[in-house]
Amino acid sequence: MDGKLFLVPTPIGNLEDMTFRAIRVLKECDLILAEDTRTSAPMLKHFEIDKRVFSHHQHNEHQATSEIIKFLKEGQKIALISDAGTPAISDPGFFLIREAIKNEIVVECLPGATAFVPALVNSGLPADAFVFEGFLPVKKGRQTKFKKLTEEERTIILYESPHRLLKTLEEFAQYFGADRQASVSRELTKMFEETVRGTLEEIKSHFENNTLKGEFVICIAGKPNEKNKKKYKGIDENIVK
Incomplete structure (x- = not known):
């Protein structure tokens, strides 16, 4: 009998925020x-999970996947976790998932934590239609991406690192206008969680x-149009922590 991923x-x-089902x-x-x-070890120890743990990251996933598929075909049940959040959302996992599906192995994704959902809901911006961009290109293709996003009418969500945050906000202000409404959340679910809302300039x-x-x-x-103007009407233009 084939295994399950x-x-x-x-x-x-x-x-x-760990679910009972995830622990089980x-x-x-x-x-x-x-x-x-090394990152997962403290979490697994906290929940008294004592299992074999192998590294699976962006630098070895292509080489390791064939061996993992072999284990799955032998009937093993294998769980994939990332350092935090849901696997394959700006984290490794896509390649393994695709290969498992190709090999007709059952893949089951549990619901659970991912950073962009609470950030979106907490932003006060429309959440009925949005586009998730993950991390922007660092160099090649960066300007092209900004130009493309200027025409996006849905709420735009992306991840950014601390050392590039100010540069990214400045670039968005240049392409979108400094008065475009936005929200930035950091350290979600942690002690120093913070959400700042306002214009890009603020x-x-x-x-x-x-x-x-x-x-x-x-x-x-997103880019204002006649259809979404009502959605943005009344959004506080001042910074709210």
């Missing part, structure tokens, strides 16, 4: 694939004078 979300900060699956599986075993000014630490999620209002 489980995609198991893990907390993005607060361990209380990790305890019952034969093997856990972790993006970084948010940039805030982070020029405050902490630039943690994981950042940026949400930006």
Whole structure:
């Protein structure tokens, strides 16, 4: 009998966000694939999960996948976790999932933590239609991406690192206009969680004078049109922490 590949979300900060089902699956599986075993070890120990754990990250996933598929075909139950959040969302996992599907192996994704959902809902921007961009290109294709996004009418969500945040906000202000409404969340679910809402210029000014630490999620209002003007009407233009 073929095995099964489980995609198991893990907390993005607060361990209380781990689900009962995720704990059960990790305890019952034969093997856990972790993006970084050193990062996952404290979480697994906290929930008393004692299983074989192999590294599975962007630098070895292509070489390791054939061996994993072999294990799955032999009937093993394997769980894939990332350092935080849901596997394959700006994290390794897509290649393995695709190969498992090609080999007619059952793939089951558990619901759970992912950073962009609470950031979007908490932003106050329309959440009925949005586009998730992950991390923007660092160099090649970066300007092309900005130009393309200027025509996007849905709420735009992306991840950014602390050392590139101010540059990215400045670039969005240049392409979208400094008065475009946005929201930036950092350290979601953690002790120093913070959400700053306002115009791109206001948010940039805030982070020029405050902490630039943690994981950042940026949400930006889509291009205004006659259809979505009512959605943005009444959104507070001042920074709200």
